[in-house]
Amino acid sequence: MLLSNLEFMTGKKVVKHLGLVQGSSVRAKHAGKDILSGLKNMFGGELKAYTELLQESREEATERMVQQAQSIGANAVLNIRFSTSSIAAGAAEIYVYGTAVVLDNPE
Amino acid sequence: MEQIIIVAVLVTLGYFFGRHAEQKHFKSIIEREQTLNALPAMASRMPPHDDQYQQTLVSGNVVIANDYFKTFVAGLRNFFGGKISTYETLLDRGRREALLRMKEKAQELGAELVFNVKYETSSISGQSRKNIPIIEVHAYGTALKKL
Numbered sequence A: 001m002l003l004s005n006l007e008f009m010t011g012k013k014v015v016k017h018l019g020l021v022q023g024s025s026v027r028a029k030h031a032g033k034d035i036l037s038g039l040k041n042m043f044g045g046e047l048k049a050y051t052e053l054l055q056e057s058r059e060e061a062t063e064r065m066v067q068q069a070q071s072i073g074a075n076a077v078l079n080i081r082f083s084t085s086s087i088a089a090g091a092a093e094i095y096v097y098g099t100a101v102v103l104d105n106p107e
Numbered sequence B: 001m002e003q004i005i006i007v008a009v010l011v012t013l014g015y016f017f018g019r020h021a022e023q024k025h026f027k028s029i030i031e032r033e034q035t036l037n038a039l040p041a042m043a044s045r046m047p048p049h050d051d052q053y054q055q056t057l058v059s060g061n062v063v064i065a066n067d068y069f070k071t072f073v074a075g076l077r078n079f080f081g082g083k084i085s086t087y088e089t090l091l092d093r094g095r096r097e098a099l100l101r102m103k104e105k106a107q108e109l110g111a112e113l114v115f116n117v118k119y120e121t122s123s124i125s126g127q128s129r130k131n132i133p134i135i136e137v138h139a140y141g142t143a144l145k146k147l
Helices: A031-043 A048-071 B002-035 B068-080 B085-108
Strands: A014-028 A044-046 A076-088 A091-103 B053-067 B113-123 B134-146
Touching: A014 A048, A014 A076, A031 B002, A044 B002, A048 A076, A048 A091, A048 B053, A048 B134, A076 B113, A076 B134, B002 B053, B002 B068, B002 B085, B053 B068, B053 B085, B068 B085, B085 B113, B085 B134
Parallel strands: none
Antiparallel strands: A014 A091, A044 B053, A076 A091, B053 B134, B113 B134
């Protein structure tokens, strides 16, 4: 599966548009990590536990989008966008969407 | 009285540790930016037409928090209004770090260019800790490797 946030793939032709595909993932903070980062808050700096948490969450959302694209027979997703929204204290939703297409020569 | 002492201690600790951490971070950002200058990231959506590229989505993210001293100063500033420069450095650090992480991933793939770079900034501190700002910056784009 080819992924890109451009609107085309250089040197490849879009044969068929299959519409929008999407994936989302909601994650909450782990209590232990939360306490540790509370301490970290005093001195500032990067909160590695959260960075990893959100990274994993994004990967999962992307994975779901790819699965949806595969199930409708696409071989690439173009014009991908990410969005993040806070839905409650300590929980964030990661949403990713794009256009599923069929390319003439995917390799 | 006790509370005032606790706040004073936290502000002092935050000032020294926070300043040290920030200076160290900025030094590392500047160093890495210089080594990654050869790999430009652009907001343009149109790569050069005459070449064929292998396109891959790359992204980098960072969650970063202010120290207690800066939060305290910003709280005072909030009262009088005006520019809050302590938050500006926080966002600057976050954006540059996220972009660097994205570029590092592009470099691992052997890409020469990163196109259509987008930034996304969100506050994740939630309602439980209203006063301490924690931000997440996510930078993503398409890495192009010449075929």
